Amino acid sequence: MIHYNREKNKYVRTIKMITVHEIQTSAPQIFKTNLQEKVYRTLEDLRIPFERVDTDEVITMEDCTRINEKLNMKMVKTLFLCNRQQTEFYLFITCGDKPFRSKDFSNALAVSRVSFAPAELMETMLGTKVGAATVFSSLLDCDNKVQIVFDNDVLTEEYYGCSDGTTTGYMKIRTEDIVRKFLNYAKHKPTVIEV
Template identity: 65%
Template sequence: MFYISDILVNSPESYKSTLQEMVYETLKKLEIPFERVDTDEAISMEDCIEINKKLDMKMVKTLFLCNSKKANFYLFITTADKPFKSKDFSNALNISRVSFAPAELMEQILEVKIGAATVFGVLMDKENLVQVVLDKDILLEEWYGCSDGTTTGYMKVKTELIVNNFLTYAKHIPKVIEM
């Protein structure tokens, strides 16, 4: 049985990473309310479905991408049900083909491991190497569901607060594309 805690509205008592601590400190500083749950390590789509039910929202899909030279990086956020097509993404941004960035680069730049990619990773991108790209369908959702930078912590935040307040604060103004 996959464990999901009761819904919480405060920060964890202890943090599993520097990023996770920064996430909650930033939300507090920006006065952005959230609901969150602690879970077993979420690995499958079935796990995410259970988290979605508990928090009454839809988890986003967050992909860390790069060009072939590994010089340009993109954090693409789309709906969980959409398949990713590199050609469509590249065409929408008018850039050369992209692929999934190596796990070690994601850990180095965003300080998250595979399975924990999150918009909050841009807090670690001090050199502004990463372009945040939002699928326009994300903007249609009232709630933004994502990881808190771990594979055992998930949260629900108003989408408009992520886009307008958090990303502005993090100095990562997103590009919005249609996929």
């Protein structure tokens, strides 16, 4: 948030303090979306352990700072991308602090230039709203219309931090469990790129 500070006689940027509740190791008692319910049922079926926190609504990577501290990990940045014709779709998972450059992504995959997919497609294809894009949306992509693409740097981290499909629930899971167990179950073979 940007506001004018009269004492300093200039505009200053402040980071909104997000409330982050205590760490849980079980699913929420009430699910907010169909995807969120499917996420926790799948993790239970696959016996994938996790830690999670409930939060105020979180939209930006800056909002994730307190979540990272609470769960002692780094939240990934998950971007829903498409080509100009909206016929090719990508879920790009990169480090939270790494800037996204469409040209670098497109060159690494040898595809035409991509941009952010429209919010309405995010809701219909991924089952999430802006700020909640997650690898777990692959559970809804039964026709494999969305290609999962990992920045190699994400795979070097022991833990994977991400949304549970909502903007108020965030998780910490072993990266290996996401890549080897979960994505295998979701029938999505990820592509790994260096950007």
